[in-house]
Amino acid sequence: MKQIPLDLSADRPQSFETIIAGRNQELLQRLQQLLVGPDRASHTVSASTDRFLYLWAESGVGKSSLLQAIAREVGQHARLIGASAAEPEFDYTTQVSHYLxxxxxxxxxxxxxxxxxxxxxxxxQGGWLISTGKLPPTRLEMREDLRTRLGWGLIYQVHDLSDDEKIAALLHAALARGMEVPLGVLQYMLTHYRRDMPSLSRMLDALDRYSLATKRAITLPLLRELIQQESEQQ
Structure with missing residues (x-):
């Protein structure tokens, strides 16, 4: 079997159109309310804690995807900051309305x-701050002053999708890319591969590329080959 280089590390850019709400409908509605013009976001001075949101859940549930979707919608007025960021990335500027x-x-x-x-x-001075973590603020092991601040605003637990919702999300993503994926392939992926949505989405992307590279339809044997290749390359 010809080995084709796989890239299962890169995430496809997220948007609110690609996210399945599941039990997170209230949270998604709240986040979409924050997608206002930069003038309102960066110049409205208010002490309202509604402008601070903290999202918590275990890894793989979709916290990062939500931040990516906000960053994509807001564009240049958003700043997405990771855990390995340097201190200057935390510098405040009115040119940024959404700090993530x-x-x-x-x-x-x-x-x-x-x-x-x-x-x-x-x-x-104004703006919004949305942050994520694995635990609610009261259980975080970090500086007390920052931990307390995180608890001031709105706090949402990000709920994982059910199996049916994950299948629906993968079907939606496949249709958006013009892929013809049998339901059985997605069900097999869910039961024989990593179950978190970022990993499943990356595998769906890889399956699309692998199908095009081998000029074969997406079938269960093709998915098994791909999973086997990933196992051999690790």
Whole structure:
């Protein structure tokens, strides 16, 4: 069997059109309400804690995808900050309306201080701060001042999708890409591959590329070959 290089590390850019809400309908509606013009976002001075959101869930549920969707919708006025970010990325500017901190609970001590200062500046001068972590604020092991700030705003648990919702999400993504994927292939993927949506979405992308490269229809044997190749390359 010819080996074809696989790339199962890159995530497809997320948008609210590609996200299946499941039990997160209220959260998605709230996030979409934040997608207003940059003038309102960066210049409205208010101490309202509604402008601070904290999303928590275990890994693989979709917290990062939500931040990516916001960043895509807001564009240049959003700043997506990861746990390995340097301190300057936490500098406040009115050119940024939406600060999005992913895995805030993984920030090292110096950037926890920078995040705390950013929180205070947003509170005083305007904007929104949306952060994510694995646990609710009361259970986070981090600087007390930042942990307390995270608990000031709105707190949402991001719920995982059911198996049926994951299948629906994969079918929706496949149709959007013009892929013809039998239901049995998706069911097999869900039961014989990693179950988190980021991994399933990456496998769907890889399956699309593999089908085109081999000029074969997407079938269960093709998926099995691909899973076997990934196992051999790891």
């Amino acid at each position: 901190i992913d895995d805030v609970d993984q920030l090292p001590e110096p950037t926890q201080v920078a995040a705390f200062n950013l929180f205070n500046q947003i509170r005083e």
